[in-house]
Amino acid sequence: MSPTPQERRAARHQLGTGAAAPATRRGPSGGRKKPITVDAIISTAFGIVEREGYDALTMRRLAAVLETGPSSLYAHVVNKEDLDELLIGRLCAEVELPEPDPAQWRQQIAWICTRLRDQYLRYPGISQAAFAAAPANLDTLRVGEGMLAVLLAGGIEPQAAAWAIDSLMLYVNAYSLEFSLASGRLGRGEDWVVSREELLRRFAALPAGFPQTRRYATELTAGTPHERFDFTVGVMIDGLTAARREG
Structure with missing residues (x-):
């Protein structure tokens, strides 16, 4: 049979x-x-x-x-879902994983997230294939294994480390998808994605009911997408310090 x-x-x-x-x-x-x-x-x-x-x-x-x-x-x-899993697995297979270093765990986990992001951005919108899919491909599981090893080496409690991996990967997927969508719209000349200058003009023209947005328009529109990515991943990693094991 x-x-x-x-x-x-x-x-x-x-x-x-x-x-x-x-x-x-x-x-x-x-x-x-x-x-x-x-x-x-x-x-x-x-x-x-x-x-x-x-x-x-x-x-x-x-x-x-x-x-x-x-x-x-x-x-x-x-089926198509199986193909999606193969594609994500191939991208994950190209992600180099560092040898876990307790003194460098923050930098190492951030590096893995950045490398995975860059893999997704090579193929516009492909991070959609990673949503709502349990990791079963050995190459995909390998990245999760590497991230877990880094976090555990950094003294993070196992449960917190496990959930942190899920949260970080979800953010990487979502960021990559948004970046690809915005880049595609810009490439087609669509006006749904506006420049920072245009956003500043729109915020400045807001009515009185938006005092904070008007006052902090510069801060709200500052930074490149990748700078914002680095900031968010850093905030997520820093939040794990409360879940470090004693000793």
């Missing part, structure tokens, strides 16, 4: 993504096409996201680029 899609997925998690047995294919003119493998599917999917954004990635679109039918893809990936 052939393995079920769920069994294929479970086996891939245990053994790594790897390359499935390639199937020789011929194009309309009889020439050879690139064989379909899990690696070929992942690479092609990344190409679509890089050129067109994550919203353009569908199984039908992926099949078209690979010059095959959607049913051929299901011999290698279970």
Whole structure:
């Protein structure tokens, strides 16, 4: 009996993504096409996201680029959610993890978050694939393992460390998605994303019921997106000091 899609997925998690047995294919003119493998599917999917954004990635679109039918893809990936997990896993596999250092745990955890953010920003909107998905891919779990090791080395209580990882990853995902959406709108010339100068003008024109916004408009609009990212991650990390183990 052939393995079920769920069994294929479970086996891939245990053994790594790897390359499935390639199937020789011929194009309309009889020439050879690139064989379909899990690696070929992942690479092609990344190409679509890089050129067109994550919203353009569908199984039908992926099949078209690979010059095959959607049913051929299901011999290698279970569904779109499975593909999402593979994509996030591939990005996580490229994140280098530091050797936990109790004296540098704050810098190390912030570095991992920044590296993960930069991975997501390479492919506009791809962090959507990480939302509402329990980490099961070994490459994704590897990043969580590394973050946990750093926090524990820093003396953070295990429960606080576990929840901190969830919170930090959620923020990284959300930040990356917002950044990609804003960048895409700016690239299309849409006026929903306004400049700092325009925001300052709008705040200055607010009625009297907004005295604090008018007074602190400069502070409210200061900084680059990445500076705000660093600030927020720093605040989250600093909040963990109350959860450090004694001794």
